[in-house]
Amino acid sequence: MEYPFIIYTLGFLVLVLFIMQTNRKPYNLPKIVWTHWDTDTPPADTQKTxxxxxxxxPDWQVNFLSTGQFxxxxxxxxxxxxxxxxxxEAQSDWIRLKLLKQYGGCWMDSGIILNQSINNLYRDCVSNKADLLVFKILGKQTNPKYPxxxxxxxxxxxxxxxxxLWLEEFERAIKMKFLQYKTALQQEGVDLQKIMVQPRDTYLMIHSCFQKVLQQRLxxxxxxxxxxxxxxxxKLQAKDCKWDQKCxxxxxxxxxxxxxxxxIKLRGADRKGVNILPLLD
Incomplete structure (x- = not known):
């Protein structure tokens, strides 16, 4: 009779799952914001941001670090x-992944203008016990499987x-040099979609490293x-203005x-010639 063996096996699996569940560390997402500038003294509008x-x-710890301080x-x-x-920009990309891996929390570019709390994002992350909460950009996506x-x-x-894994890939890119890493990704079958479309473009390397993780290492x-x-x-740039800079x-x-x-996430081009200080009062 095979029944005793089956019962024993099922019992063993239940025990293993129970042990794994009880030994799992509780989910911890610290309410810490990390933000950064490449010099110790950011520009006046960045300081205001x-x-x-x-x-x-008010219920978050907001930490500013310069590259040198980090x-x-x-x-x-x-x-x-x-x-x-x-x-x-690439130095900042490495710093954010390094900080988040070690300490967790929220990385926020210093060019983001907040008009409300990010607690709704925090609750979404915690309720899902997410390994990562991130914004996807539809304008660069051509493969619905891979945001x-x-x-x-x-x-x-x-x-x-x-x-x-994201940090590992980014450090691999640094070691290989970005252009060689981009070529390697293409040879490995990673679909870069609308990321770094031009042959020698490596500006959005951190985006490409995420695609490697998402498509092949997740x-x-x-x-x-x-x-x-x-x-x-x-919203302002994409939906309202269709990326028209004058608009x-x-x-x-x-x-x-x-x-x-x-x-609102402001890019360098968005800030050019615009006084954003009234938005920060």
């Missing part, structure tokens, strides 16, 4: 070779397996929560309208 973050997030705070052996040769993640707002618990039990950038962060500049002068959007 960070002040507004603190005003809108590098001084870690073991120098952890800094990748060639780090100093990276453009400041294209932006990197200007990321939320994750410490030691998130998704963030860990653990089967990983949980990623997506919000759509065009609904809030890029964007004009819209940014409508303070009442801008403050009706929960959060």
């Amino acid at each position: 960070i002040e507004r973050m603190r005003k809108m997030l 590098l001084e705070s870690i073991n120098q052996e952890e800094i990748p070779a060639y780090f100093s040769t990276l453009r400041v 294209v993640a932006e990197s200007w707002l990321l939320m994750a618990p410490p030691q998130s397996p998704v963030v860990t 653990p089967p039990n990983a949980k990623i929560v997506y919000h759509t950038a065009e609904d809030t962060m890029f 964007i500049s004009k819209k940014l002068q409508d303070v009442t309208y801008c403050k009706s959007i929960p959060y």
